Each structure stands twice: as C-alpha cells, then as structure tokens.
Amino acid sequence: MAEHEDERRHWDYHYDEIGTAPGTLVIEEDASPPELTLIDYTASSAIRRELKTPEDCKPFLKSHSISWIDFQGLGNEPMLRHLGEVFKLHPLVLEDVVNVPQRPKVEYYDDQLVIIARMVMPKPSEAGNEAGFINEQVSFVLGPNYLLTVQEELDIDCFDPVRNRIRFNQGTIRAQGADYLAYTLLDTIMDAYFPVLEDYGELIESLEDEVIFNPTRQTVQRIYQVRRDLMGLRRSIWPQRNAISTLIRDSSDLIRPEVKVYLQDCYDHAVQVLDIVETYRELTANLMDVYLSSVSNRMNEVMKTLTVISSIFIPLTFIVGVYGMNFNPQVSPWNMPELDAYWGYPICWAVMIAIALGLTTYFWRKGWFESLSRSLPER
Template sequence: MKRHGPPGSPPATLLPHLVDGKGRKPSIQVIEYDKDHFEERNITDVSELAAHLDNRKVTWINIDGLGDVEALTLLGTKFNLHPLALEDVLNTGQRPKVEQAPDYLFIVAQMVYQDKIKTICGEQVSLFLGKNFLITVQEEGEFDVFDPIRERLRSGGGLARKLKSDYLAYALLDSIIDHYYPVLEEIGNAIEELEDDLLERPSREMVITLHEYKRSLTQLRRFVWPLRDVVNGLLHDASGFISTPTKVYLRDCYDHTVQLMDLVESYKELTSGLMELYHSSVGLRTNEVMRVLTVITSIFIPLTFIVGVYGMNFAPEGHNGEKLPLNMPELYQPHGYIGVMAVMAAIAIIQLIIFKKMKWL
C-alpha cells in the first residue's frame, strides 16, 4: 500500500514508517569486498559508516527498517542523497523507477516473495548506486531475496567479487525478478486446480478465490511492467554508472521481465476465462435442472387434467331418481378407480418413451 504524507505538506517531508504504531530502529549490514578481500559487519549507528568506507573496494550497505528518520537523514548527508529520494524511500508503494543524480542512480523496485507458510508477501526496495558503493533500504528485513547474493560474495564464486558495484546492483535486481517466478508458479498451479473443480462442482467460494487471484495478478502486473522499464533504462544508461560488461547481463534480466509479463497476462486471461467457465457451468447445470423439471411437469399435466375432471363429482341421477344425460357414468363403475389409474400410468409411460426417443432425458 502506498504511503503519503499529510496533504499540503512541504516537499521532502520525511515521516517514519510505523509498524503497529511503532517505528522500527533500522539494522545496518555493511559488506566490503574486492577480488581478494571480503569483510562483513553489522553496525548500530549510521555515523559509524565513515570509519569503514574504503574507496578501493565495493561497499554494500543494507538497511532494514524505516522507523528512524534521523538515521536516514544522516545517511543522506554522508552520501549526498537528495531529500526527495529519501522521501520516496519512506513513502513505500512507489512505482518501480530509476532516476539519475550527479553522484548516484536511484532505483526503486518491488520485491515479492513467499514466507515460511507460503504466503505471498511484498515490500519496496530502494537502491542508491554510486561508483564504489551500493545502498539498499528495505521496509522490514525479516525476509528478503538477497541471501544467494550474500553467499556468492562470501564464497567468492562467480563474477560478484570481480566486478564493481553496478554488477552487484544487477545481481540484486536479478534476484528480485527471479523470485517472481515461484510466486507466479504457485498462482498458476492454484488456478489449474481451480479449473478442474469448476468443471465438476462450481461454487460461489471459487468465484471469491478467482477474484483474489485476479487481484494478485493485477498487483504483480503493476510491479513487473514498470520494472521492465527500469531494466531497460539501466541498459541505455549514459551516466557511466553502468559499465558495458554489466549491460550484457542486464539484457538477460530484461528478457526475464518480458517473460514475467507474458506469464502475468496469460494467467490474467486464464482467470477471466475461468470466470466465464463458471458462469457457463452454472448456466449448464441450471438448464439441466430446468429440463428435468420441465419433463416432470409435462408428465403431470395430462395426469392433473384427468384427476381434475374426475374430481368434479357430478351426480349421474337427479333428486327424483331420474338419470341425467351426458354425465359421468364411470364414477359408479366397479373397477373405475383402477381403470383411471391404469390410464394415467400408461400416459406417463408413453410420455417417458417419447422424451427418451427425442433425447430430452
């Protein structure tokens, strides 16, 4: 959900991100590395950063928590971060974007992942990419999708330790994008199971579930579509913050965003098709019920007519004993009741045979 400052507040108004009414004190992790060295530490105060920065190495500063405005303000002062960019960091729910500043690139992305109980979660990640540093700011930090990157940096595997901060920014964006796949796969599998159930036993609860999936896919589309533009903007960056070797990897990242867009659109079309399938299934079942009821009604119409005629009970004789003409002599036949019932049964059987031949049953 996007957060805003009070209406009419001045630009660059920094408001703490509150969780349950409390501002969470940020935890700060600093990783410094080059081809031959790696160092990782946790600090408690932004003011300690200056003592650890080494311009000959790549410095990754990861901040979890947005409850301390003073810490972010101090961070902005040390790295010359624009107050409007810091405002976007605190006002979560921003549209993914990339903005160029004299000393850095400001990148906003929406991170989506599944927690321990497979609940789909998401939060905003803000990145400040400089020549020798990368600052990432997350909302919570309890979960993120960067652990594989940290492990590669610790082990020295791949190119992570050999290239500069722009490659690290690519690796983090690539991890964010790749974690959309399992989320979409989970939704896709659930939709396929729902499709089978819709064919067998459609219900109102399924429609509610379909609407939830459609709303989730709409939200994912709002994240992925501008994220594709972000990667494309980094591909065509002319500021010098993105090197040519890194742009080669960004092309692959761009392909992934296009694939994600195709998946999101495909699943959205599938949910719309399932909604139509639900209405068709309900209409088909209603038609079957109406057909059965119509057949039953058709059978009972002549039977009801016969019963109604014989229920009139006209007397065959007058008060003086004289016989009345054109009356109902069957009323006093010894086997009249059995005969009428037999005629009614024969009519019903004949109708059933006719309906069966006409394939109405």
C-alpha cells in the same frame, strides 16, 4: 478485513497529502526498527559486520574496495535522516526511499543513481493457505564504489544467494564493481518472481478442476482473489521492466557497457515474468466465464429435469382434476358415466399409468434422460 487493508497498502502507490512539503517523511506505525549491515569486499577478501549508526559508513564511501550497505527497517526517522546526510541524498530521494510504496523507477543525481524496485517472495507455506506472496520495496543508491540498499522489513529478502557468492567468492562478483553488484541484486529480485508465479500456476490448475466439476461460491471468491493478486504483480513488474530498460538505454558513468549486457538479460526475465502474468490473467478471466457457463448449464439441467417431471404429471393432473369436480350426474344434465362404472377407478389408474409410461418412453427415445445423466457432475 485487516489483511485486505494491508494488501491494499502494499499495492496502492504512495501519494502525499495535499500541501505536504517536499522531503516530508511518513513513517508507518508498524515499521520495523532498522538494522545496518556492511559487506565490504575486494577480489581477494570480504568482510561483513553490523554497524550501529550511519556514521560508521563514512570510511567505506571513499575506499578502493566495494561496499554494500544494507539498511533494513524504516522505523527510526532520525536514523533515516542521518543516513541521508551521510550519503548526501537529495531530500526527494530520501522521501521516495522512506514513503513506501513507490512506483519502480530510475533517477539520476550528480554522482548517484537511484533505483526503486519491487521485490516479491512466496509466503511461508502453512496448512490450508492459498498461494500468496510477500512484497516490499527495495531502494538502490549506486555510487562510484558503493551500493546502498534500503528495505522495508527485517530479514525478509531474496539476497542470501548474493551474500553467499560474495562470502565464498563464487563467480566473478568480487572482481566486479558496484554496478555489477546492483545488477546481481536486480536479477535476483526478478528471479524471485518465478516461484511466486509457479504457485499461482498450480492454484489456477486446481481452480480449473473445481470450476468444471464442483463450482461453489467460494470458487468465485478464490478466482477473484487470484485476479486481484495478479493485477498487483502486473502493476509491479510493468514499471520495473521500464526501469531496467532505462538503465540499458541511458548513458551513465556509473554503469559500464559490459554490465549493460547483463542488464539486458535481466530485462528479458522481466518480459518473461510479464508474459506469464498476462497469461495467468487471461486464464482467470476464462475461468470466471467457465464458472458462469457451468452455473448456467447446471440451472438449465435442473429446469430440464423439472420440465420432464411436469410434462409427465400434467396430463395426470388434468384427469384427476376432471374427475374431482364432484358434479352430481343426477342433477347435472351432463352425465359422467365413468363415475358409476364398476371398473371406473382401476381403469382411471390404468389410463394414468399408461400415459406416464408412454411419455417416459417418448422422452427416453428423444434422448432427454441420457443428456440428464451426462450432465450430472462427477464426484
């Protein structure tokens, strides 16, 4: 139950309580303590260091290098408010960053661009676990020469490849600006959806075999859980696609035209992810229909089997019922001569066996037994 409540909290968007003042911060009780990391780089050098307070970020906000400030963990409200003061964040921006989850979106504030995104990653594989994923909100605050990212949890992200590209000067990332860094992180977030979808694709294939050959009540529960997860992914990727489209379409001095070309590729990835999610949702809907049809067919075959057995024994029951009425032929005006016949009992058995064999032969020639044998599931 607690696990389902935690999933619901991550996928239901945040709504303020009635009458809450704008800019009110709501910190979850289980929020991780924050850590602040700086990666500052130019085309020729790069440094990475741990910062103790947001105040340590000030020298890098107006430097000529590109600074990536990564704030992980939302468990310290005074530190978050100090972060908002250092970066001059609008109170509504700080509210969107802290009060998670928010709907993915893009907002413009003077010399800052705010991007809210959703990041998903596969859950660590454990024996017996179904496909699943970890999801969290990542907030971007893009400035002229810096990028602030705020994450919900510690050490749970998909940005290590980007960090390594900066560290080892791979590609052109260190020769680009902060807008290219923001694109790179967004593109990494979109790429992280594909391993999650691959896990669900394999799970759906296994569910198809289970639905056909061995459907159980647990099968319905697993199909429902997959549909629920896919609905959550759709609710995440749909507004995220629109947010990326907004970055491409709108004019902003913080994003150069050459970076918008790369964002178009990121948008294509979002469309591809959305197409896969929609396809999987249709497959799970079809699986539910197949399950119901399979259960109905199994019930029909059971009823057919019972009908065949009943059809064979009904005439036999009629015969023994007639001769089981125990009328005394000496008292009744109607005589049952078979009761006094010497071979009456074996003749009765012979007639009943003949009727049973005759009906069995008739049903066999009609193909009923063959259809019953075909309907049995392979184990």
